[in-house]
Amino acid sequence: MTAYIGLMRKERGSDFGVDFPDFPGCVTAGRTLEEARRMAAEALSLHLEGLAADGAPIPPPRSLDAIMADPAHAGAVAFLVDVPAAPARSVRVNITLPADLVAAIDRASTNRSRFLAEAARSKLRDAA
Numbered sequence: 001m002t003a004y005i006g007l008m009r010k011e012r013g014s015d016f017g018v019d020f021p022d023f024p025g026c027v028t029a030g031r032t033l034e035e036a037r038r039m040a041a042e043a044l045s046l047h048l049e050g051l052a053a054d055g056a057p058i059p060p061p062r063s064l065d066a067i068m069a070d071p072a073h074a075g076a077v078a079f080l081v082d083v084p085a086a087p088a089r090s091v092r093v094n095i096t097l098p099a100d101l102v103a104a105i106d107r108a109s110t111n112r113s114r115f116l117a118e119a120a121r122s123k124l125r126d127a128a
Helices: 033-054 064-068 099-108 112-127
Strands: 002-010 016-019 027-030 077-083
Touching: 002 033, 002 064, 016 033, 027 033, 033 077, 033 112, 064 077, 099 112
Parallel strands: none
Antiparallel strands: 002 016, 002 077, 016 027
């Protein structure tokens, strides 16, 4: 199993934020440490699915030393996020949504598919 380094940060009055130096733009957050850890695994998995669907290369994980050598990461807490051996295959679907809902999604996220997948997973997890 492959693991990538996630960096957790927390500022006063904010949630616990997580980003992945190997995947710029792959970020998430959680109200608690456990929620942030769970959301990090989901965000990374969805990001990898998107790369695979686009036929983009998936970089190998960098070492902790290499990542923490960047001064921008000072003060962040590093942790490993496991990735399944092969990300789930993505399937293209065609859906219809109200225009105002699509606009709201686009304001909240730069990746509509990832946003909808995260929302669906959250709803399914809450229903379980």
